Amino acid sequence: MTINLDPRASPDVRSLIYKLETGKDMDRKEEFLKDTAEFTRLMSKYAMLVAIYLYRKVKIMMHTFFTKICGIPENELKGDWTEKDLTEFGWFWGRVEFTETRGVQHLHFLVKLPHVLDTGLVGRIIHNGRVVRQEMKCGNIKPEKREEAWQMIEMGLLASQYAALFAHSISMASFYDEEVGIDDHDEDKVIFFEKYRKEYASNYKKGNINL
Numbered sequence: 001m002t003i004n005l006d007p008r009a010s011p012d013v014r015s016l017i018y019k020l021e022t023g024k025d026m027d028r029k030e031e032f033l034k035d036t037a038e039f040t041r042l043m044s045k046y047a048m049l050v051a052i053y054l055y056r057k058v059k060i061m062m063h064t065f066f067t068k069i070c071g072i073p074e075n076e077l078k079g080d081w082t083e084k085d086l087t088e089f090g091w092f093w094g095r096v097e098f099t100e101t102r103g104v105q106h107l108h109f110l111v112k113l114p115h116v117l118d119t120g121l122v123g124r125i126i127h128n129g130r131v132v133r134q135e136m137k138c139g140n141i142k143p144e145k146r147e148e149a150w151q152m153i154e155m156g157l158l159a160s161q162y163a164a165l166f167a168h169s170i171s172m173a174s175f176y177d178e179e180v181g182i183d184d185h186d187e188d189k190v191i192f193f194e195k196y197r198k199e200y201a202s203n204y205k206k207g208n209i210n211l
Helices: 011-022 036-045 047-069 119-137 143-171 193-206
Strands: 091-097 106-112
Touching (some): 011 036, 036 047, 047 091, 119 143
């Protein structure tokens, strides 16, 4: 996943710049930095501090999402990881990137959910199964290796089905207004964020920006 924050749309970023510029806290209702040229000038002036703030903000958001919602524990995996069942564990890793075109930093995250097979491993099993199946068709598998080859083909087909089911589960993932079972989906309990996004955009255009 990629995280890219728009500092212009963040009241807290404007509040930070206001405090750096004036030395006092900004009132949430105060009209500040509506002018694009002035916003750009102050963003450049305090670029380093804004970058640090946005980075820490994303870290807090991702920690909350991955740890509290996805169930990935905070603690690092100790000891010899090769001796553990890695399907039981989850992890996440992020990297900050700066580009000339974006103006501010953006972050890329890799995530391994707990109780889910590593997608890289699943992809390798699928690929190996396809290769061996083709070699089997061409008669390139020795007789004494055919049993092992059929196992690899079977594992490849199972991994393909697993990947399809995993993709389907991700596509059905939602936020609910009531608790829903881990394998359940109730359309009537889904919170649709699109209407909140449109409401936020409408208020922002009107200058109605508050906590």
